Structures are given as C-alpha cells and as structure tokens.
Amino acid sequence: MELLNNIWNALTTPNETLISIILIPSAIIEGILTLIIFTSVLNLETNKKQSIIYVIISSLITLISTYFIPSPLNTFINYISLFIIITLIFKTNVLQSFLAFIIPTIIFALVGTLIMNPYFTLFNINYDQSEIIPIYRILYLLLVYFIIFCITQLLKLRKYKIEIFDYEIDKKSRKVLLINLTIGLITLLIQLIITFNYIDILPVIITFLSFLSLLAYFAISIYSLTRVMKLASTTQKLQNAEEYNKTLSILHDNVRGFKHDFDNIVTTIGGYVKTNDMEGLKKYYVQLEDDCQKVNNLYVLNPNLINNPGVYSLLTTKYYEAEEKGIKVNMSLLLDLSKLNMKIYEFTRVLGILLDNAIDASNECEEKIINIILRDDAKNHRQLITIENTYNDKNVDTEKIFNKGFTGKENHTGLGLWEVRKILNKSKNLNLHTTKNEKYFSQQIEIYY
Numbered sequence: 001m002e003l004l005n006n007i008w009n010a011l012t013t014p015n016e017t018l019i020s021i022i023l024i025p026s027a028i029i030e031g032i033l034t035l036i037i038f039t040s041v042l043n044l045e046t047n048k049k050q051s052i053i054y055v056i057i058s059s060l061i062t063l064i065s066t067y068f069i070p071s072p073l074n075t076f077i078n079y080i081s082l083f084i085i086i087t088l089i090f091k092t093n094v095l096q097s098f099l100a101f102i103i104p105t106i107i108f109a110l111v112g113t114l115i116m117n118p119y120f121t122l123f124n125i126n127y128d129q130s131e132i133i134p135i136y137r138i139l140y141l142l143l144v145y146f147i148i149f150c151i152t153q154l155l156k157l158r159k160y161k162i163e164i165f166d167y168e169i170d171k172k173s174r175k176v177l178l179i180n181l182t183i184g185l186i187t188l189l190i191q192l193i194i195t196f197n198y199i200d201i202l203p204v205i206i207t208f209l210s211f212l213s214l215l216a217y218f219a220i221s222i223y224s225l226t227r228v229m230k231l232a233s234t235t236q237k238l239q240n241a242e243e244y245n246k247t248l249s250i251l252h253d254n255v256r257g258f259k260h261d262f263d264n265i266v267t268t269i270g271g272y273v274k275t276n277d278m279e280g281l282k283k284y285y286v287q288l289e290d291d292c293q294k295v296n297n298l299y300v301l302n303p304n305l306i307n308n309p310g311v312y313s314l315l316t317t318k319y320y321e322a323e324e325k326g327i328k329v330n331m332s333l334l335l336d337l338s339k340l341n342m343k344i345y346e347f348t349r350v351l352g353i354l355l356d357n358a359i360d361a362s363n364e365c366e367e368k369i370i371n372i373i374l375r376d377d378a379k380n381h382r383q384l385i386t387i388e389n390t391y392n393d394k395n396v397d398t399e400k401i402f403n404k405g406f407t408g409k410e411n412h413t414g415l416g417l418w419e420v421r422k423i424l425n426k427s428k429n430l431n432l433h434t435t436k437n438e439k440y441f442s443q444q445i446e447i448y449y
Contacts, residue, residue, distance in 0.1 A: 011135040018134045022141075023066060027059040029145055030108070034058070036152045037107060038100040044090055054089050058082060079105070093343070095177060102181055106218055111147050113210060117203075119143065177225055184221060187214075301331070308337040310348050315372075318355040327359060327368040334375040335383055341449040342383075342430065346423050351385065353416040354443050358389035361441060365390040371440070383447040388440040396441070398434040 010018055032055055039046055061081045065074040082101040086092060092100060119140055120126060130136045272281035301319060306312040315331075322329045340347060355372075362368045371388040402421045424430045424445075431446040 011138075012133060014132040015134050016132065019132060019137060020067070022134060022137060023063060024059075026141055027062040027066075028055065030062070031055040031058040033145065033148050033152060034101075034104040037104045037148075037155065038086075040152065040155045041103055042092075042096055042100060044092070044096070044100075046090060050089050054085065057085050057089075061085070093345075098178060098181060102184075106184075106214075107148060107151060108144070110215055111144055111151075113214070115140075115143060115147070176228075180221060180225065184218060187217070305333055306337060308340070308344060310344055311337055311351070314348050314352055314355075318352070318359065322359050322362075322370060325359065325363050325368070327362050327370055330369070330371045332371075332373045332375070334373075335385075336376070337374075340383065340447065342427070342447050350420050350423055350445065353420050354387050354445075357416060358387050358441075358443075361391040361393075362389040364392050369440075381449055383449065385445040385447070386442060387444075388442045390439060391436070391441040394436070394438070396436065398436060401434070 035046075035051055035054055035058075038044070058081075062078060065078045065081070069077055079101060083097050086100045087094075087097040090096075090100075116127075120130065123136060125133075125136055130140055268284065269281065272278075272284060301312075301316055303309070303312050306315060319329055319331070355370075358370045362370050367390050369388075369390045371386070373384070373386040373388075375384050377384050402417045420432065424432050429448040431448075433442075433444045433446065435442045435444075
C-alpha cells in the first residue's frame with residue numbers, strides 16, 4: 001500500500017527526474033508514428049532494417065537535443081538532423097525529405113494545439129503544471145498519440161498520398177514548393193510559440209479557431225500545389241503531343257512516299273534479279289534499308305513507347321537536332337521507362353549530356369551515325385542504355401574525358417562528363433562503361449535493380 005502511495009505521489013507532484021524518464025519511450029513512440037505518417041503520405045517503399053535504423057537514430061537525436069541543447073535551438077537542430085537522416089536512410093530527394101519531417105510536425109502541432117486548451121480546462125491546470133507533473137504529462141501524451149495513431153490508420157485505410165510526386169517537377173516549381181512549405185513551417189512555429197505562451201489566458205474557442213486556420217492553410221496549400229503540378233504535367237503532355245504530331249506528319253509523308261514508289265522499288269529489285277546483279281542489289285538494298293530505318297525510328301518516337309514525358313521530349317529534340325545535321329540516328333527501345341530504377345531528373349541530365357557529346361562527335365565524321373539502345377537485361381537484373389557514335393579522335397583517353405575541365409572541343413567547359421560521373425557515383429546501383437573500337441565510341445549506363 002505504501003508502494004502504491006509513493007508511486008501516486010511521484011506521479012502527482014512535480015518530478016523532473018520522472019519527466020526525463022518519460023521522454024525516452026515518448027521519443028520512440030513519436031519516431032514510430034512519424035515514420036508511419038511520412039512513409040504513408042509520400043508512398044515511400046521501406047524495409048524493416050531502414051525503419052528500425054530511423055526510429056533508433058531519430059529517438060536518440062530527439063533525446064540528445066532535449067537533454068543537452070537549450071530551447072528553442074534544440075527544435076531547429078532536431079529538424080535539420082531529421083532532414084539529414086531521412087535523406088541518408090531512405091535515399092529521398094530534397095523535397096521529399098523536407099516533406100517527410102514537416103508533415104508529421106504539422107500533424108503533431110495541430111493535434112497538440114487542438115487538445116491543449118480543452119485538456120487544461122478539464123483538469124484545471126496550466127501549461128507549467130503539465131510540463132512538470134508526470135501524471136498530467138503522461139495523460140496528455142497518451143491522448144495526443146492516440147489521436148495521431150487514429151490519423152495514421154485513416155491514412156492507411158484511405159490510401160492517401162501526396163500526388164505531386166506523380167508528376168515531373170522542374171527546378172522552378174520545386175523552389176516555389178520549398179519556399180511555400182518553409183513559410184508554412186515558420187508560421188506554424190510562431191503560432192505554436194504564441195499558443196504555448198498564452199495558453200493559460202486564451203479561450204477554448206480561440207484555440208479551436210487557430211487550429212482550424214492552420215489546418216485550412218496547409219490543406220489549401222497542398223491542394224493548390226497539387227493542382228499546379230497537374231497543370232505543369234498537362235503542359236508537358238501538350239508539348240509532347242505537339243512533338244508527336246510533328247513525328248506523325250513526317251511518318252505519314254514517308255509512308256506515302258514509300259507507297260508511291262513501291263511499284264518502282266519492286267521493278268528496280270526485279271531488274272537486279274533478272275540480270276543477276278547481286279552487287280548492285282546489295283548496294284540498292286543498303287540504300288533502301290536506310291529509308292526503312294528512318295520510318296522505324298519515327299515509329300519508335302511514340303509517347304506510348306517512350307512512356308515518360310521528360311525522356312520523350314529529350315529524345316525527340318535530340319533526334320531532330322541530329323537529323324538537321326545529317327546524322328543518321330538508329331533507335332531501339334525495349335525498356336519500360338515507368339519502371340526505370342533511377343531518378344528521372346538525374347537520368348535525363350546524364351542522357352542529355354551523352355547525346356550532346358554523341359551529336360558533336362559524329363557531326364565531325366564523314367559517316368555520321370548514332371545508335372541509341374534502351375533495353376532491359378532481366379537475366380542480370382539491370383537496365384541498359386547504350387549510346388554509340390562514330391568519331392574521329394581514335395586516341396581519345398576513355399578515363400581522362402571524365403576529368404573536370406577536360407575537353408577536346410573549342411568553347412566547351414569540359415564539365416559534361418565530369419557531371420555525369422559525379423551523378424553516377426552518388427548511387428550504388430549505377431555504372432557507366434566507356435569503350436571504343438575502330439568505328440564506334442560507346443557509352444553504356446547500367447542501372448541495377
């Protein structure tokens with residue numbers, strides 16, 4: 001009985017030691033709930049090892065910042081640390097990492113703001129008492145965690161996720177999005193500071209209206225940003241449709257011309273056959289094959305086959321640029337780009353640099369040829385992107401070309417291939433093989449999955 005009485009006294013009287021102990025399971029629970037929220041909303045695929053590592057490290061950072069760093073500096077350090085560990089553990093980009101810590105922060109803050117005033121009113125206590133008396137602290141945290149747990153289950157049940165990652169986002173849109181979210185986070189922090197400092201004198205209705213205004217702001221912001229991303233995606237699709245219409249027009253003209261000349265082609269072949277002129281037939285066939293290859297390339301330049309708007313736009317632009325310079329481009333596409341195991345932004349940067357180099361090199365040759373091959377090597381669990389081009393400099397060093405500032409061309413910075421290697425070195429599943437023979441200089445990207 002005395003033990004129970006001592007426990008009750010410890011729980012109902014100011015006890016900083018017990019409050020400090022409570023922070024340990026609290027940090028772990030918050031780490032788990034945060035993980036569930038951002039992986040659900042951002043639709044991140046994670047494994048058990050990543051989840052455990054995140055919860056352990058995030059809990060340790062929270063405890064260290066709480067125990068050893070004064071407020072409010074500990075809050076900023078905690079946010080920066082979370083941003084870094086999310087990026088490192090889950091391999092997310094800047095925007096995803098930012099959202100991964102800001103969305104749970106918003107949810108925790110909104111729930112805390114909503115229930116704090118009614119909770120203090122119900123137990124007739126103030127903010128200071130809730131911070132130093134364990135029983136009030138425990139009940140408050142349990143109530144917050146229960147509500148947030150219900151929110152996580154609702155997110156899972158409704159399968160809600162932010163749709164902006166379904167679209168390609170350019171740098172300008174990313175900046176606007178990050179600025180908007182940063183302003184929102186600052187607004188939220190200021191609102192929380194005001195609420196915590198004046199919670200004892202603020203009426204419940206004011207607290208509730210504050211909660212509703214913050215909730216409305218973030219809901220409308222996310223909705224507006226999603227609409228902007230959809231608009232950007234639609235604009236990109238319209239541009240691709242224009243490119244495709246151009247391709248279809250050229251393809252139609254080629255097919256009409258081919259059909260118009262079909263009788264003449266058959267007659268010409270018949271002439272070679274009747275005279276048994278196999279050498280002449282071979283030469284004629286090679287010329288005929290060139291025309292057929294052009295039609296085949298135009299067929300490949302189809303947004304249904306190149307099923308990524310960014311890659312489609314890049315390939316069509318580079319194809320027509322090469323065609324204008326009299327470069328023969330052969331394309332082969334045996335790869336589903338929607339399943340590309342590489343960030344599209346980085347992939348298009350690398351592909352664009354390699355195609356620019358191929359166009360420049362082949363343009364200097366008598367025989368101007370570029371071969372572009374995208375295929376899936378399922379046997380070796382990899383995706384292959386190969387770009388071959390004719391070239392003049394047979395003594396080119398396949399290692400030195402990746403050095404910063406190295407270039408064999410006038411008015412070029414020599415940063416292209418250096419940037420390519422820098423991008424590829426950031427990921428463990430990417431390789432680049434550079435080879436050459438008497439005819440072709442070849443760059444092959446290997447993307448392992």
